[in-house]
Amino acid sequence: MVKVLHIDAGKCTSCHQCEMACSYHHEGVFNPSKSRIKIFNFKDTGRNVPYVCTQCADAWCLQACPVDAISVNAATGAKEVSATLCVGCKVCTIACPFGTINYNSESTKVDKCDLCGGDPDCVKVCPTPALTFIEADQAGMDKMRHWAEKTDAGNQATS
Amino acid sequence: MAWTNNVLRVNLTDGTCKSEPLNTEWAKKYLGSRGLATKYYVEECDPKVDPLSADNKLIFATGPLTGTAAPTSGRWTVVTKGPLTGAIACSNSGGFFGAELKNAGWDMVIFEGKSAGPVYLDIKNDQAELKDASAMWGKSVWDTEDMLREACGDNDIRCASIGQAGESQVLFAGVINDKDRAAGRSGVGAVMGSKNLKAVSCRGTTGTQVGDPMAFMQATGACNQILADNPVTGEGLPTYGTQVLMNVINETGALPTHNSNDVQFDGASKIGGEAMAEPRESDGKANLVSNAACFGCPISCQRRSQMDPNHFSVAGQPKYHGNEGGLEYEAAWALGAATGVQDLEALTYCNYVCNEYGMDPISLGSTVAAAMELYKIGAITDADTGGLALEFGSAEALCKICDQTGLGEGFGKEIGQGSRRMTEKYGHPELSMTVKSQEFPAYDPRGIQGMGLTYATSNRGACHLRSYTVASEILGIPEKTDPLTSDGKAGLVMAFQDATAAFDAAGICIFTSFALTLDDVAPMINADLDGEWSSETLVEIGERIWNLERKFNMEAGFTAADDTLPARLLKDAAKTGPAKGKVSELGKMLPEYYELRGWTPEGVPSNETLSRLEL
Numbered sequence: 001m002v003k004v005l006h007i008d009a010g011k012c013t014s015c016h017q018c019e020m021a022c023s024y025h026h027e028g029v030f031n032p033s034k035s036r037i038k039i040f041n042f043k044d045t046g047r048n049v050p051y052v053c054t055q056c057a058d059a060w061c062l063q064a065c066p067v068d069a070i071s072v073n074a075a076t077g078a079k080e081v082s083a084t085l086c087v088g089c090k091v092c093t094i095a096c097p098f099g100t101i102n103y104n105s106e107s108t109k110v111d112k113c114d115l116c117g118g119d120p121d122c123v124k125v126c127p128t129p130a131l132t133f134i135e136a137d138q139a140g141m142d143k144m145r146h147w148a149e150k151t152d153a154g155n156q157a158t159s
Numbered sequence: 160m161a162w163t164n165n166v167l168r169v170n171l172t173d174g175t176c177k178s179e180p181l182n183t184e185w186a187k188k189y190l191g192s193r194g195l196a197t198k199y200y201v202e203e204c205d206p207k208v209d210p211l212s213a214d215n216k217l218i219f220a221t222g223p224l225t226g227t228a229a230p231t232s233g234r235w236t237v238v239t240k241g242p243l244t245g246a247i248a249c250s251n252s253g254g255f256f257g258a259e260l261k262n263a264g265w266d267m268v269i270f271e272g273k274s275a276g277p278v279y280l281d282i283k284n285d286q287a288e289l290k291d292a293s294a295m296w297g298k299s300v301w302d303t304e305d306m307l308r309e310a311c312g313d314n315d316i317r318c319a320s321i322g323q324a325g326e327s328q329v330l331f332a333g334v335i336n337d338k339d340r341a342a343g344r345s346g347v348g349a350v351m352g353s354k355n356l357k358a359v360s361c362r363g364t365t366g367t368q369v370g371d372p373m374a375f376m377q378a379t380g381a382c383n384q385i386l387a388d389n390p391v392t393g394e395g396l397p398t399y400g401t402q403v404l405m406n407v408i409n410e411t412g413a414l415p416t417h418n419s420n421d422v423q424f425d426g427a428s429k430i431g432g433e434a435m436a437e438p439r440e441s442d443g444k445a446n447l448v449s450n451a452a453c454f455g456c457p458i459s460c461q462r463r464s465q466m467d468p469n470h471f472s473v474a475g476q477p478k479y480h481g482n483e484g485g486l487e488y489e490a491a492w493a494l495g496a497a498t499g500v501q502d503l504e505a506l507t508y509c510n511y512v513c514n515e516y517g518m519d520p521i522s523l524g525s526t527v528a529a530a531m532e533l534y535k536i537g538a539i540t541d542a543d544t545g546g547l548a549l550e551f552g553s554a555e556a557l558c559k560i561c562d563q564t565g566l567g568e569g570f571g572k573e574i575g576q577g578s579r580r581m582t583e584k585y586g587h588p589e590l591s592m593t594v595k596s597q598e599f600p601a602y603d604p605r606g607i608q609g610m611g612l613t614y615a616t617s618n619r620g621a622c623h624l625r626s627y628t629v630a631s632e633i634l635g636i637p638e639k640t641d642p643l644t645s646d647g648k649a650g651l652v653m654a655f656q657d658a659t660a661a662f663d664a665a666g667i668c669i670f671t672s673f674a675l676t677l678d679d680v681a682p683m684i685n686a687d688l689d690g691e692w693s694s695e696t697l698v699e700i701g702e703r704i705w706n707l708e709r710k711f712n713m714e715a716g717f718t719a720a721d722d723t724l725p726a727r728l729l730k731d732a733a734k735t736g737p738a739k740g741k742v743s744e745l746g747k748m749l750p751e752y753y754e755l756r757g758w759t760p761e762g763v764p765s766n767e768t769l770s771r772l773e774l
Contacts, residue, residue: 013459015452020228024372030227031262031366043338046448046463046482125228127387127457
């Protein structure tokens with residue numbers, strides 16, 4: 001079963017630990033600007049939203065890549081960029097509707113989330129946890145359970 | 160290595176920005192942030208310097224854990240000589256600015272001189288430049304941040320700035336970063352204003368390296384687990400923030416009320432953490448929207464609030480209707496219990512104003528409380544206040560005077576001088592609840608004896624964040640002591656002072672010390688930096704910092720006579736609650752404290768102590 005990085009934005013406190021874990025894992029440095037996952041803080045509404053590649057089943061970035069540098073990791077389902085094959089043309093950054101694949105001017109390649117090979121470090125450090133790594137087919141279960149609990153037949157009109 | 164080894168020196172007189180290497184010998188002895196910046200400061204400034212003159216310097220500093228994955232790694236400090244106190248000032252803030260400064264590659268920024276006109280410092284990694292801030296002068300912190308984002312064309316910059324209060328040199332003006340995180344105390348914002356330095360904008364994409372990443376991740380992981388499992392850091396602070404204390408301290412009989420005439424406030428339950436979370440009577444919504452975190456923080460004690468848009472203080476003013484930084488305990492106490500105001504929305508508004516105009520809510524609320532007592536006894540009248548009825552309990556008067564203070568209007572100009580100067584002017588210095596001219600915070604030393612010694616000996620004037628013995632005396636951390644006895648408090652205060660200085664110097668939040676000991680912190684420092692670091696070396700660094708600050712203050716003109724409390728706390732017994740009949744027993748604790756410190760009976764660090772600490 002494929003697992004997904006699941007985001008519950010309502011639980012995010014904007015501590016940025018996920019960004020540090022991500023940049024450390026991939027770049028060996030604590031540097032939020034190098035993180036593949038990003039926390040967006042909307043100050044006026046107080047909302048903090050983690051945003052990262054959702055690993056589309058039929059991925060725009062993979063389709064658009066002219067040199068087949070993006071492939072599916074069969075074990076994790078992650079769309080991974082081959083640093084050897086990537087030519088830094090950035091077409092994938094145009095194709096991705098969500099902006100979650102980005103060019104890295106230092107490496108001259110593109111970076112995106114690779115699920116850390118199937119055990120994402122961002123999830124491990126998230127304290128609330130706004131980030132979880134769960135089976136893709138079960139992603140809505142917690143929300144269903146939440147609303148199911150509120151559903152009370154006694155409040156509905158009965159004959 | 161999470162020292163970047165780069166110091167940015169900004170000469171505001173000449174308009175120059177130069178990089179210089181960090182003094183690594185000092186870094187080993189003073190660690191970083193509060194400690195290292197103070198060392199730089201005392202080496203470069205005359206202790207007698209006028210705090211608001213061009214000769215004073217101002218240092219923004221990070222610690223070696225700032226910007227790393229260590230829990231609460233967002234801390235940074237402002238070090239200077241405080242205009243409110245005339246003592247060493249070190250104000251510590253959270254948010255995101257400090258980590259951004261570190262990620263730009265700087266351990267600290269030293270500002271010297273004075274600019275001819277308003278400027279801001281624009282930092283982008285190793286590039287730093289002073290730019291014209293004429294358009295921002297006169298604007299609030301909130302507007303300034305928006306204008307800086309616009310000017311830099313980068314939504315991801317982090318900012319620290321002063322508002323109107325810092326510009327007009329309100330003596331308790333703070334430096335505010337990320338719109339509502341404050342290096343609040345001792346008037347560090349007034350020093351910034353005196354230099355015509357409006358703001359610092361920063362973008363850092365260089366990142367922060369540690370010495371041994373694997374060991375570092377293990378150490379931070381262990382600390383994160385301890386913080387998550389601890390009832391204070393894992394549950395109490397995330398849920399209610401520091402405001403969890405309001406009802407607890409009131410029941411303890413240690414909530415300074417009505418300018419410390421009382422030790423309990425009958426409106427406490429209406430202004431505390433629980434009240435913030437309950438639906439309002441007016442519109443059925445809660446004041447508290449959520450908690451939030453500073454950079455790297457798993458505790459998330461910040462309050463995010465949303466006011467009733469129809470409350471008299473904000474009606475018709477949409478800029479206050481959004482989601483803003485809400486009340487924390489010290490602010491709620493100072494603006495509320497000290498002044499007798501129990502309107503939670505009014506206090507929230509005044510807290511917003513403190514962030515917007517850049518002021519310390521502790522000194523502001525306490526000074527307003529002193530003014531209310533002056534008004535009550537007739538020492539000031541409507542003729543002085545411009546017709547404003549400064550009566551205890553008046554939410555309307557509180558909101559009005561906070562506005563006036565921030566904008567330097569009317570009687571607010573007197574409030575902006577702090578309570579020591581204001582009460583002296585009107586002939587009643589005994590009504591100022593200060594030590595070394597700084598207003599004390601939300602714990603009455605008659606009901607929590609250790610806090611009396613804490614305030615009296617604090618190097619930056621009265622302060623709870625120099626040795627928070629409340630942890631032991633009320634919360635039982637690391638072990639419970641009786642708040643009503645002064646026995647053993649000299650040693651307790653000293654231990655807390657030294658440990659706190661070490662936490663501050665490391666660049667992490669003192670709130671971690673509810674759960675972490677220096678034995679937990681040492682492995683993070685060890686993995687972060689070269690050299691061998693243990694809890695013993697960290698305590699020694701803390702003691703060295705404490706004595707360095709003390710030595711500076713003595714050279715600035717302070718004596719043991721300044722290690723005292725307002726007469727009200729020493730002579731007028733608590734009227735109600737568990738501490739009824741008690742006064743602060745400072746006189747019993749102080750000689751023992753001097754002796755434990757290795758100071759003379761006159762409170763001067765002995766030569767032996769100074770040489771032991773290599774001072």
